[in-house]
Amino acid sequence: MRAYLHSRRPVLNTPMPHGLSRKIRIAFILQVVMASLAIVIAFFVVGTLFKYSFVRSSLQEEARHYWELREAAPAYPPPSTYALRAYLVKPGESSQELPAHLRKLDPGFHELKRQGQMVWVERNPGGTLYMVFLREQANRLAWWFAVLPAMFALFAIYGATWLTYKSSKRLVSPLAWLARQVSRWDPRKPDIAALAPERLPTEMQGEARQLAGALHALGERVEAQLTRERNFTRDASHELRTPLTVIRVASDMALADESLEPRLARSLRRIQRAGRDMEAVVDAFLILAREPDVVPQSEWFDVCDVVHEEAVKARMLLGDKPVELQVTCDGAPRIYAPPRVLHVILGNLLRNACSYTDRGVVEVTVADGVVQVRDTGIGMSVEALERAFEPFYRARPEAPMGTGLGLSIVRRLCERFGWEIELESTLDSGTTARILFTTGDPRQAGIIGFPEDEPTRPRG
Template identity: 60%
Template sequence: MAHGLPRKIRIAFIVQALLASLAVLLGGYLVSLVIKHGLVHVVLQEEADYYWQLHEASPVQPPPNTRNIRGYLLETGQSSLSLPKDLRPLEPGFHELKAADQLVLVDQRPAGRLYLVFLRSQAQRAAFWFGVVPVLITLLGIYGASWLTYRASWRIVSPVNWLARRVSQWDPRYPDASELAAERLPADVQGEARQLAAALHSLASRVGQHVARERNFTRDASHELRTPLTVIRMASDMALSTPELDPRLQRSLGRIQRAGRDMEAVIDAFLILAREADIEPQAEWFDVADIVRYEVNNAREMLAGRPVELTLEVVGNNHLLLAPPRVMHVVVSNLLRNACAYTDTGTIAVEVGNDRVVVRDSGIGMTEESLARVFEPFFRAEPARPLGTGLGLSIVRRLCERFGWRIELESAPGQGTTATVHFG
């Protein structure tokens, strides 16, 4: 990616120089027009006034005839044939004769008409020296000042540009900030740029340490957390194999065994969420209906003694899914746990389709405001209820997003809630 700060500064100076050039050129053009028409007109008019003053003192005074101005006098009553052909049709006023390369002032007085002729080439020469040349000098000054200012600005922003290039080359997972160490910074990185480099170096070092700690945790936790759970499960299996076991104790051991399996599934799900997104977890083909059936049986124990009917319906014949099975355990168990927690009486219906799992309850439901916040961590639609911490649906959504699934919730106060997980 091209770094935009130097480019923007370059474009800004180019635009500034172009606008200044246009303004100066326009000013030069106007100056040339003023010189050719305004100034020449004034000079000729003053020359005419001066001549008429001399004419009053001495009627035989000849018209002006200099290097730049040539005059013709047509006294009252004389024929205009004595005038040059180009001047004969002219009326009193100022005229520009492009064909003859002349600027002409015709001044009418009682004694006659005075024709003063000024060569356009002389006017253009004056316009060049008093209009074009100053414009060129001004443009060169503007370009020189713009170039010097651009170079100064470039030196100011070059340290920031250097920092941007270095930071853009970092790997977000393993940021290497060694080049930003104080002893390795270029000499021109001073002031605020050096402070920024120091802050980025410190931040990258902390991020690297954080990534290392997270990597070590996900590696160690997968082993250390499984070890006691394996002991619990094996001990419960051995205890359940004891003959003539008391039924009450047998039920308790069964619950311990199922809780151990659930805990292993939760640990696996948390470790998947803790890993980086580009690290694919181990996946296998499994039957979604089998997992949902297992979680439904666990949920029936939560509803023991409560007037709530829990049903399961399996629709279709293709329920295979490629994913970590324990993730599906966590998703379905959280949805069922929520349904059981917020349904005091009525029904909870679970449906397994070819591309979805639906959990529908007749519980207390949620308002639109609660439905909009239901996936926020620690949010609970009814905080007074003792069950739940408000993390279940947040975990469910994160797991669904991790594997490309989509979860939808529909709810209304007093009419229950329907949660649908789409796999397609």
């Protein structure tokens, strides 16, 4: 089963800022819109109910009351008021005296929109009664008893919402001010003086002032930590290199002695190689410790030269194992970067390949923009491959070699220079690692070089 893992520099998505004041404003606007919508719906519902329920029941009550009065006084005339007209057609009488639009109405409730009337028709032994209510009067009543109170309620909601919004805005303004100050901080040099207690606005009290004090204290600790890190990087850059330089110079002087025994010469050369490896590791760690915008010292160099140097060291790790280490260079690619960084990356990849390969081949291939290290070793399972770049993780914990930091350092260095590292593995069949140099926007970063960027030099 073949597993594949691709690691590259992570892309950081900066979220768009949404202030607390803006969110509160949006919340209150939505509240007003929802309240207005609810009131408008209430207008329609109340008006409809008033017209078709209140008016209908009123006409029915007026009709019932008229029949009661007529039983007591048969000559009692139909009512005629400002909003109500009534017509009575006695049994046997002609309906010609009725308005034309009322003559064909059946008993029940009717709305005559063209005439602007609501009519209740009721028939009993005393005749047919037509109760006519003018719709204009119904609309006027609906306005006074339904719409106008609802409008007052809406204005009251608007006023209460506005007062609540102003009060909320006043309460969150200290937090908004605090957020603006923190958002302006430079992570490398935060301006913590703006949050000093004596510089806080007078309206910032209570929890907001406590939060500002906590952020001010945190900023002071961050500033102190950054200062310590800068001092450590500066001091380590000098103090760690000094003893390594002494070892290298002393071993060079000892190797210059022509009477040196071969056994001691081999030991001194091993000391020299170990010293160079240690210098490369120190440089790599110092690069990782520096801030990302600090460009390390770089130069043009041949990738194949680095590959051949690391291959010589790797052959010593193989010892007597039946493993062949092959190097194939397709062309002579050159890049602009710190050479020791590539030494550390290739050294870790070759060390892993030689350590976990008991027979077969370890092959290093160099082409334009890519270096590939392939082995026929034990390989990795899918689970192991997913954790391959974790610090201190080892696919074979029982193996005595390695600390599990190699691939973690490789990935961090690749991310630091905008390169990519790919791992492809098949359990019990081998692993392939690739370093891709042409990714992202290397010209802007000033780390990765191209042939047209390199100064002209004589070719021999």
